[in-house]
Amino acid sequence: MLTTGVIILIAGLYLGGLFLLAFWSERRAARGRGGFISSPLVYTLSLAVYCTSWTFYGAVGSASRSGLEFLTIYLGPTLVVMAWWFLLRKLVRISKAQRITSIADFISARYGKSASISALVTIVSVAVVAPYIALQLKAVAASVDALAGLHQAATVDVHGRSILADTGFWVAVCMAVFTILFGTRNQSADERQPGVVAAIAFESIVKLLSLGAIAVFAIYGMNSGLGELFDRADWHEGVQRLTTLQEDFETRWLVTLFLSAAAFICLPRQFHVGIVENTNERHLATASWMFPLYLLLVSLFVIPIAISGMTQLPETVNPDLYVLMVPQSAGQTELALIAFIGGLSAATSMVIVSSIAMSIMISNHLVTPLLLRLSVFSQQRTADFSKVLILVRRLSIIAILSLGFIYYYSIGTTSPLASIGLISFAGVAQFLPALIGGVYWEGGTKSGALTGLIAGFALWTYTLLVPSFAGAGWGFISVLDEGPFGIALLQPDALFGLAGWDPLVHGLTWSLTANVILYVAVSLFSRQSPLERLQSAVFINAFDRSRTGVEGAIPRSAAPEDLFRLARRILGRERADQLFADYAKSRGVERRADLPATDPALIVYVERALAGSIGAASARSLVARIAKGETISLESVIQILDETQEAIRYSRELEKKSRELEKTARQLREANAQLTELDRMKDDFLSRVSHELRTPMTSIRSFSEMLVEQGAEGGAAALEGEQAQRFLSIIQHESVRLTRLLDQILDLNRMENGQLDWELQEVDLADIAREAAETMRGLAQNGDVALIDGLGDARLPVLADPDRLKQVFVNLLSNAIKFNDAAERGGAAKVWLELERRPAGSGGAVCAVAIRDNGPGVPPAEQQTLFSKFSRGWKEGSRRPTGSGLGLAISKQIMLQFGGELLMTASSPAGSSFAVRLPHAERALQAAQTDAAPETGPEAGPEAAPEAAAE
Amino acid sequence: MRRRRLRDAAAALPIGALLIFTPPYMRVFDQNAELFGVPLLHVSLFALWFLGLFLSALLARALIAAEEEDQSPVEAPDADDRPADVER
Incomplete structure (x- = not known):
């Protein structure tokens, strides 16, 4: 033990x-x-x-x-x-x-x-x-x-x-x-x-x-x-x-x-x-x-x-x-x-x-x-x-x-x-009615809470504490046995004759009932003071974020210096300094002295901080002593509460509107940027076109002038027929070039507006590509570029205008050949013409040919605008061999007209690859027949892709 | 919508627990039976208690998650709202 x-x-x-x-x-x-x-x-x-x-x-x-x-x-x-x-x-x-x-x-x-x-x-x-x-x-x-x-x-x-x-x-x-x-x-x-x-x-x-x-x-x-x-x-x-x-x-x-x-x-x-x-x-x-x-x-x-x-x-x-x-x-x-x-x-x-x-x-x-x-x-x-x-x-x-x-x-x-x-x-x-009522019932008043608490506490003392004291031998025995002053009806453990109950149940029933009834009844018959009204609104709408600042809306004024002194007195120097420094910071002010002279929010802020130390009631009375201001009236409080409600609704609407505005503004900005870019490109295009037109015009003009001058001087020093012949051929060559350029521009323009209506016929994409390759073989040999035909004997039936389609291939091939600098870099320049691996998801309904080279690739900056008519060929400083520079733009337009596409599938300094894709002829015919009808799914069409295309 | 359902569940759980742990329903488990040598009343009371706190844990997680979602800043409008890029 x-x-x-x-x-x-x-x-x-x-x-x-x-x-x-x-x-x-x-x-x-x-x-x-x-x-x-x-x-x-x-x-x-x-x-x-x-x-x-x-x-x-x-x-x-x-x-x-x-x-x-x-x-x-x-x-x-x-x-x-x-x-x-x-x-x-x-x-x-x-x-x-x-x-x-x-x-x-x-x-x-x-x-x-x-x-x-x-x-x-x-x-x-x-x-x-x-x-x-x-x-x-x-x-x-x-x-x-x-x-x-x-x-x-x-x-x-x-x-x-x-x-x-x-x-x-x-x-x-x-x-x-x-x-x-x-x-x-x-x-x-x-x-x-x-x-x-x-x-x-x-x-x-x-x-x-x-x-x-x-x-x-x-x-x-x-x-x-x-x-x-x-x-x-x-x-x-x-x-x-x-x-x-x-x-x-x-x-x-x-x-x-x-x-x-x-x-x-x-x-x-x-x-x-x-x-x-x-x-x-x-x-x-x-x-x-x-x-x-x-x-x-x-x-x-x-x-x-x-x-x-x-x-x-x-x-x-x-x-x-x-x-x-x-x-x-x-x-x-x-x-x-x-x-x-x-x-x-x-x-x-x-x-x-x-x-x-x-x-x-x-x-x-x-x-x-x-x-x-x-x-x-x-x-x-x-x-x-x-x-x-x-x-x-x-x-x-x-x-x-x-x-x-x-x-x-x-x-x-x-x-x-x-x-x-x-x-x-x-x-x-006994605290419960005032507490629960306080957070859920806006009508509870101070008088009600006070009365309820007092009554409940008094009855608790009388019915529960007194019997326990009596049990402890502290007197009260007579009260317990006979009731106070001998009134049996008031016996603490059998109040008003409710005998035979468990003492705890008895005591709690009486005290809590009195408490709740008085709290509710007195609240109903008494008025809230303005501050009570305000606090009850804040307590009950605790989750309404915008309501928490309501108190700051009461117009009161106090000198910041007075508030500071008060805070220092209650909280101590260190915490008061910290408090005001924090507040000044939140207001974007450097020093305490710079705070505005009258700031109701500061008063609330200080009061809250004091309340955290000495309780709300004492804090309020201390602040009230230095905060001059009107006595708050009930009307003003109700007005503030209403105003806050109004302000919340208003600010929500504003927020919505401003979000819409922001969206519109963003769209406008984007549209504007596009327009500006288009405008710039248009200008660029015009100046380019003028320049292009001017070069042949100048030579035509100078040569024709020379011819005219020679003719005016008479036969004396007449040009030898041979030279005149050369001049004329230059003039003719230049005017052909001029016409071609103008034709191209017109073509492009018409294509863009959809004014060209070509007769589409079934042709073989691979055949056309081969033809184009044959056409370009001379150029390739001149440029020391190996043109490798990897098409084999594939058949790719598509609907197209053969001449135009050939034009596309010629353009692509000539680009690939002209720009290929592999030889300069110490290698063998090569251009491949081959079947493109079937594009994902096409399900064999697409015929595609790829033109691949081992040239320098397209610089990333130009990849975006490669197919626009203001592209590389038009850019200043680019290496620009012959050609109008409209080639790719026209090609792209042609392909779009045929319902196909032309795109660059890869580009790196090791070379680039372009793909010409067209719908399979049968698919294209089907689409043409069900023109206005909803799109037919790929599985609806026959799996008619040629075997070669699948390779 | 989900938030409202969670709110309702948050109210339903304590109310349901209150009903189970108060008289008329409590009597249901007061049978003269045993489970593993322990009176059925004890087994069922503690099992229900445990179930209650288990559900409470699940609910608390969901409520917190929903609240977090609520407080996260308004997301930027979807990409669909943007005007389609003009290709040509």
């Missing part, structure tokens, strides 16, 4: 380890390596602070006492996180936008940043959380005693022990030190405290593993497996309760399910870890399944421990301590210690987070408003308030933990763990 001293030593070592972990995490984060702190896993584990020692010990106790009902405590939060898309996400979105610091701040901000609401919620929270903290201390103290074998029957009896000998006291002190050291580093609530977060996440893992270990031991250590465990149900009434549903479990089931769901949102610590400290909405998505998994595992582990405890431990053992006593009774001291560490983790994590959340609430909503009223702090030129704020936070931590300890110390042995927990849940559930 362990002694108390050893147990406390182990607990001390564990807490010491926690300090080290927190310290190490802070160091890591300070060096910028705290990334894991903001992972969704750590977020989910921090949500698991929901599972306190009440879960760890109490759930097993509850399962043993009242059966499956304990499941509701875990099903409630499961349902809430599953519905994250609607509730949690909205709460997170609002809290980020409004820099919310706590649940009190949230509710107060919604109802016009009311200081009274935040103060009321804070007081209720203190009243609820103090017993809850007491519960944790009690659990730790009880577990130490149980481990040491002091008490197995009663939970813990602290009376007659000095405070210093009390484990609960030392745990409270340790937690106070821890929280002060690691939990008050940052002044604003939404900045994470890496040390604390790491510790909480770690403790969540420890408690899960520890509970799991005990559960496994209960199944396989105490029993031979699941079968044996559940067989015990047959003879044990308690196990029966746990494996079937009770006769009338419905009401309590529903009530506890509702309570746990409500508590998961409304408990200050849950709101803190789940909403305020959420760094990323995406984390909710992960938590929506990971957190239910955590809860499922916890519930799964509880059952075997409870069954084993009920059936295998003496009846005198307190069910709340089964987790410890199951291994302990089997002599497994190490396992019992693991269980103890798990319970300690559960307790300490709850105490840490609760005291942080409560210290923020107490300092922001109770102490700060009072301090700011003192003349010392209200004056403009006073010392840094941020240091005072941190001090207040630290004192608040000590205060809330002291309160918890006092409660624990005086309540003693009574009340099993679960009932205190549920009473706390019922207390925070």
Whole structure:
């Protein structure tokens, strides 16, 4: 058996380890390596602070006492996180936008940043959380005693022990030190405290593993497996309760399910870890399944421990301590210690987070408003308030933990763990109407929320807290038995004669009913102040991005310098400088001094930043003192809201219009570019044509002039007939060239306009190509170019005008020969005439011949315009042998007229390749017959491609 | 359209889970039967719980993906909108 001293030593070592972990995490984060702190896993584990020692010990106790009902405590939060898309996400979105610091701040901000609401919620929270903290201390103290074998029957009896000998006291002190050291580093609530977060996440893992270990031991250590465990149900009434549903479990089931769901949102610590400290909405998505998994595992582990405890431990053992006593009774001291560490983790994590959340609430909503009223702090030129704020936070931590300890110390042995927990849940559930109504019902007013909260809290105190005090022996016995002043109708546990109900159901029904009814009724009969109206619009339309800036539209004015001084006073010099530097940057201004004198957006910005430190209500009252401006009227707020709506619609329309305009403009730009290019080419063409025409004209003119002059001088020095003959032949040659050029231009023009109508007849493409090759053979020999005919005896029937088609081949061949410089580069110039490999997808319906050369290729820059009539031949500086330069353009036009195509299939410095493609004659005929009819698919036509073409 | 369906599913899942885990329906599983030596009530409760969180995981992924899609900048109009290139 362990002694108390050893147990406390182990607990001390564990807490010491926690300090080290927190310290190490802070160091890591300070060096910028705290990334894991903001992972969704750590977020989910921090949500698991929901599972306190009440879960760890109490759930097993509850399962043993009242059966499956304990499941509701875990099903409630499961349902809430599953519905994250609607509730949690909205709460997170609002809290980020409004820099919310706590649940009190949230509710107060919604109802016009009311200081009274935040103060009321804070007081209720203190009243609820103090017993809850007491519960944790009690659990730790009880577990130490149980481990040491002091008490197995009663939970813990602290009376007659000095405070210093009390484990609960030392745990409270340790937690106070821890929280002060690691939990008050940052002044604003939404900045994470890496040390604390790491510790909480770690403790969540420890408690899960520890509970799991005990559960496994209960199944396989105490029993031979699941079968044996559940067989015990047959003879044990308690196990029966746990494996079937009770006769009338419905009401309590529903009530506890509702309570746990409500508590998961409304408990200050849950709101803190789940909403305020959420760094990323995406984390909710992960938590929506990971957190239910955590809860499922916890519930799964509880059952075997409870069954084993009920059936295998003496009846005198307190069910709340089964987790410890199951291994302990089997002599497994190490396992019992693991269980103890798990319970300690559960307790300490709850105490840490609760005291942080409560210290923020107490300092922001109770102490700060009072301090700011003192003349010392209200004056403009006073010392840094941020240091005072941190001090207040630290004192608040000590205060809330002291309160918890006092409660624990005086309540003693009574009340099993679960009932205190549920009473706390019922207390925070009173926030629910104001919270849910606040984010979904625009009509909720401050008066309504305030009345509802007060009534609900009062009835909660009267129907739930007073009986529990009476049970603890703190008086009220007469009130409980006979009703106040002997009025039996007002008995706390049977209000207005509703006797015989479960006390929890009774208390919750009365308090929550009164709360909801008054909230709704008073809201209906009261008016919202302008600020409330504004805030309710912002809260309810939290996902409407354009609504978030509404507050900035209120015309207010304050000197930036005043705002800066205020910020410096509250946030400290460093953060205020940073704040204004950021703002100036976002406005594109260099220095603070350059900010515009009156800027409503700046006022809102500063107010938000202050709210992140001291809460919305205090921030508002501070800013209101220096922001001169009109008092906001309801009309102006409604107008602003309407205007925003209007502006949104208007801006959407504008956006659409501008997108259309942009599209049109782009099309116009493109069209314009094309036109300009065409225009340029036209000019180019004209100047080229003129030049081309001029050269023969000049020679015709000069030679004819010479002839005329000679003739005028008479026969004396008459030209010799031979020379005159030569001149005339030049003149004739030049005029032929001139005519040909003009013919070509006219031809091209007519072809482009579709004015030429040729008689198409069936010819053989290969034959025509061969003929052309024969024609060009002379030229090829002159140029030392080998012309290789690779057509073989292929037959390619097509529809075409043979002369024109020949012209195309002649043109291509002459180009290939003329431009071939392979010989100059030290090789043998070659031009191939061959069948083109069947173009993909043509299905044999296309006849194609390729002309390939090993010349220099077409420069990439000219490939685009190769077939236009303004092409290479027309370009200045190009090597330009004879020819009009219209050749390729005309060829292309001819091919198009025949329904075929002419294209360059490849070009590289190693040579280029052109393809002449025409539809197969039969296909072409078919197409001509079904001229207007829809296109016939390739499979409709006969597979009439010649065998040769397929090669 | 897909987004709306997802939204509806996000509402349907917790509501369905709520119905299953509350009285009249809970009674359905309260049979005097065992599965692998474990009461049917426990098996079915935990199985449904697990199914619920499994669906929740799937849904969360889809919701996040849909939201990301939503937030991505408006895509440039399709290439079809451009005037066809003039070849000749």
